[in-house]
Amino acid sequence: xxxxxxxxxxxxxxxxxxxxxxxxxxxxxxxxxxxxxxxxxxxxxxxxxxxxxxxxxxxxxxxxxxxxxxxxxxxxxxxxxxxxxxxxxxxxxxxxxxxxxxxxxxxxxxxxxxxxxxxxxxxxxxxxxxxxxxxxxxxxxxxxxxxxxxxxxxxxxxxxxxxxxxxxxxxxxxxxxxxxxxxxxxxxxxxxxxxxxxxxxxxxxxxxx
Amino acid sequence: xxxxxxxxxxxxxxxxxxxxxxxxxxxxxxxxxxxxxxxxxxxxxxxxxxxxxxxxxxxxxxxxxxxxxxxxxxxxxxxxxxxxxxxxxxxxxxxxxxxxxxxxxxxxxxxxxxxxxxxxxxxxxxxxxxxxxxxxxxxxxxxxxxxxxxxxxxxxxxxxxxxxxxxxxxxxxxxxxxxxxxxxxxxxxxxxxxxxxxxxxxxxxxxxxxxxxxxxxxxxxxxxxxxxxxxxxxxxxxxxxxxxxxxxxxxxxxxxxx
Numbered sequence: 327x328x329x330x331x332x333x334x335x336x337x338x339x340x341x342x343x344x345x346x347x348x349x350x351x352x353x354x355x356x357x358x359x360x361x362x363x364x365x366x367x368x369x370x371x372x373x374x375x376x377x378x379x380x381x382x383x384x385x386x387x388x389x390x391x392x393x394x395x396x397x398x399x400x401x402x403x404x405x406x407x408x409x410x411x412x413x414x415x416x417x418x419x420x421x422x423x424x425x426x427x428x429x430x431x432x433x434x435x436x437x438x439x440x441x442x443x444x445x446x447x448x449x450x451x452x453x454x455x456x457x458x459x460x461x462x463x464x465x466x467x468x469x470x471x472x473x474x475x476x477x478x479x480x481x482x483x484x485x486x487x488x489x490x491x492x493x494x495x496x497x498x499x500x501x502x503x504x505x506x507x508x509x510x511x512x513x514x515x516x517x518x519x520x521x522x523x524x525x526x527x528x529x530x531x532x533x534x535x
Numbered sequence: 536x537x538x539x540x541x542x543x544x545x546x547x548x549x550x551x552x553x554x555x556x557x558x559x560x561x562x563x564x565x566x567x568x569x570x571x572x573x574x575x576x577x578x579x580x581x582x583x584x585x586x587x588x589x590x591x592x593x594x595x596x597x598x599x600x601x602x603x604x605x606x607x608x609x610x611x612x613x614x615x616x617x618x619x620x621x622x623x624x625x626x627x628x629x630x631x632x633x634x635x636x637x638x639x640x641x642x643x644x645x646x647x648x649x650x651x652x653x654x655x656x657x658x659x660x661x662x663x664x665x666x667x668x669x670x671x672x673x674x675x676x677x678x679x680x681x682x683x684x685x686x687x688x689x690x691x692x693x694x695x696x697x698x699x700x701x702x703x704x705x706x707x708x709x710x711x712x713x714x715x716x717x718x719x720x721x722x723x724x725x726x727x728x729x730x731x732x733x734x735x736x737x738x739x740x741x742x743x744x745x746x747x748x749x750x751x752x753x754x755x756x757x758x759x760x761x762x763x764x765x766x767x768x769x770x771x772x773x774x775x776x777x778x779x780x781x782x783x784x785x786x787x788x789x790x791x792x793x
Contacts, residue, residue, distance in 0.1 A: 342632045346607045376657030442760065444659050444707050446738045448539040448581055448790040467539055467790045469612060471634075471659045497538055519612050519634060521576065522792075 328354045329532050332367035334393070335359045336384035344373045344407065347518035351529040359388035365396055369535035373518075374409030378418030378435060378474065379425040381409045391428050398430065403509045403535040408472060411505070411512030415476050430510060431490075435476050440498025443473045449515070451503050452494045459506050459513075460493065461530050466523035468503075468515035475501035475514055539790040540782060541581035541761035542751075542775050543740065544768045546571055547588050548617075551597045553769070554588070566769075569604045575768070576609045579775045579792045583609065584637070584710075584763060587617030595624075599631045606632020616664055616710075622651050629656065637662035637710055640683045643690055643697075646704060653705025662740070663706035667694035667727055668714040677730050686714030695730055702737050709735060710763065713743035720746025720767065723754035732758030748777050752785045 331353040333344045341357055348355045348371070356363065364370055370393070374381045385391065394414075397404055406414050412435040418425045419436050427435070438445055448467035453460040479502055483489035487508060495503035495514070503514045511531060517524035546553045546568050553566045572583045583605070587598045595618075602615055615628050616637030625636050642649050642663060652661050670680040670689070677695035682688055690697075698709055711731055713724030723744045732739055741759035745751065745767050754762055767773050779789040 340606075340629050340632060340634055342603075342630065343606055343610070343634070346632075347610050350610070375659065376655075380657075442736055442738060444737065445538070446659070446708060447541050447760065450537040467537075471612075473659070495537075516612075519610060521611050525610060 328352055329368040329535055330366075331355045331369045331371060331532070331535075332364050333357045333371045333373060334364060334388065334390060336381075336388045336390060338374050338376065338381055338384055338409070340375065341373050343518045344371055347525060348528055348532070351525050351532060353532055361389055361393065364393045369403040369405065369532070370394075370397055372404065372406045372410035372413075374407065374411075374413060375471075376409065378409060378412055378420050378427070379423060381413055382418070382425055382427065385413060385428070394428055394430065398509055401509045403511070403531070405531055406510075406512035407518070408514060408516055411514050412474060412476065414510065414512055418474065420474060431476075431479050431505070431507070432481060433476050433479055435474050437474050438472075438498055438501055444471055445473065445497040446471050448520075449495050449497060454491045454493055457491055457493065457506060458534055459504065459511055459527055459530050463523045463526045466520075468513070468517065468520040468523060468527075470495070470497075470503075470515045472514060475503070477501050479505060481507070537788055539581065539788045540755050540759075541740075542579070542778055542789075543582045543584055543761055543763040544575045544580050544775070545584040545586055545742070545763050545765040546769075547586045547765060548598065548601060550589050550594075551601055568601050569608060571769070572605045572609045572613070575775065576611050579779060579790070580611065581790055582612040582614060582761070584614040584616065586637075587615065589618070595627070599627055602628060602631040602633050614662055616662070621648070622655055625652050625656060625660070629660065635660050635662050635708070637664040639664040639666065642701060643681065643683065643692070646700065649701055649704035649706055653707070658705045658707035661706050662708045662710050663698070663701040664710040664712065665694060665698055665701075666712045666714050679727055679730065682714055686717065694727070695734060698731055698735055702735055706737065708738045708740065710740045710742060716744030717742075718766075719744055722746065722750040723757070723759070723762070725753055725757040728754055728757040728759050746772070748773050748781045751778050752782055752787065755782065755785075755787050
């Protein structure tokens with residue numbers, strides 16, 4: 327049976343592609359910011375482009391923090407994409423301004439130290455062992471467009487919860503390009519724009535939810 | 536460096552159909568944009584660029600429809616340029632499924648538009664497209680000036696100074712079109728690429744002059760992060776796959792197809 331996926335609509339960029347790519351791999355997808363619809367979905371995708379602060383404003387306007395908290399508390403899957411990944415961290419530091427994130431993960435999002443920014447184009451991922459998200463596509467390149475990123479995630483596991491799987495990419499410096507942490511996954515790159523590799527990753531995620 | 540050099544086919548779209556002529560004159564119909572974009576994605580294009588060259592701006596819906604249909608079927612980045620004059624134009628295109636938009640003449644006429652677009656949507660959506668050509672005019676201290684109308688009109692601006700200003704105002708990428716080389720199939724304008732690269736730290740797409748597979752590597756060496764071409768791809772003179780093989784043979788990182 328097809329999974330019901332909601333792409334969270336909070337006024338951020340090109341969300342049509344997220345919807346269409348998930349439909350392409352077999353999901354029923356609606357774009358919505360209705361509180362209950364977002365809670366009821368099998369999986370919630372949080373896209374995001376542009377400034378961290380603007381995305382957080384948009385998320386707050388649709389009670390996104392509450393939606394994410396409630397979903398994760400019930401082990402219901404959430405996938406953050408690009409700035410949708412960044413906002414899961416404690417803070418974003420852009421242009422000298424510190425903005426509080428959704429604080430699901432410790433650590434700050436800062437500018438990448440690289441000669442050429444934005445980091446734009448197709449890059450490799452150092453995939454950690456045991457990844458479900460990258461099953462079959464660990465050697466592929468994915469499409470990035472960003473200048474900021476989390477550099478690491480200091481989160482240990484407990485008896486009941488496995489430690490997060492962390493995947494890295496290097497552009498100037500090494501940064502966190504994807505995380506799998508129980509029901510919360512995120513990618514700094516755009517799977518919906520990463521051709522066949524991206525579609526496979528989305529199909530893998532659908533297989534988890 | 537694992538970040539791949541991108542190969543970008545550009546489709547000139549007039550009233551919903553793909554066309555491309557020599558130096559933007561003598562247009563020849565070369566097909567349906569959605570099908571062409573899909574074909575290029577399958578052939579290994581790393582991005583697709585649509586340039587809307589429709590003379591009439593009355594029916595913007597035609598282009599939006601092309602963008603929608605393409606974004607629904609092709610899951611690689613899509614850039615759209617041509618006739619974008621306002622933040623509202625950008626908003627419509629992004630909602631239709633474009634990932635980036637490129638502006639050229641409208642930014643020259645109204646440089647604040649660059650700030651407005653990047654403030655609203657982020658600099659990563661905004662490509663500043665610059666039609667540059669050689670000149671001995673004094674104002675062009677880099678030796679290159681900015682032109683409009685397919686290279687026929689001078690703007691009285693130095694190409695390097697304008698590129699730097701556009702990036703400072705918020706452009707996240709530069710599409711550098713050599714009007715001296717466009718349509719010549721004589722190779723990219725290496726001198727122009729080197730001059731712009733030396734002062735600009737956003738990604739640089741080189742365009743104009745691609746004629747054969749061996750033309751691409753010198754442009755990468757000169758500093759291009761991505762290479763854009765139109766007619767040589769449309770008329771199957773060269774294949775994207777062969778360009779990538781040539782780059783790979785020169786130790787340039789490329790993306791292979793699954």
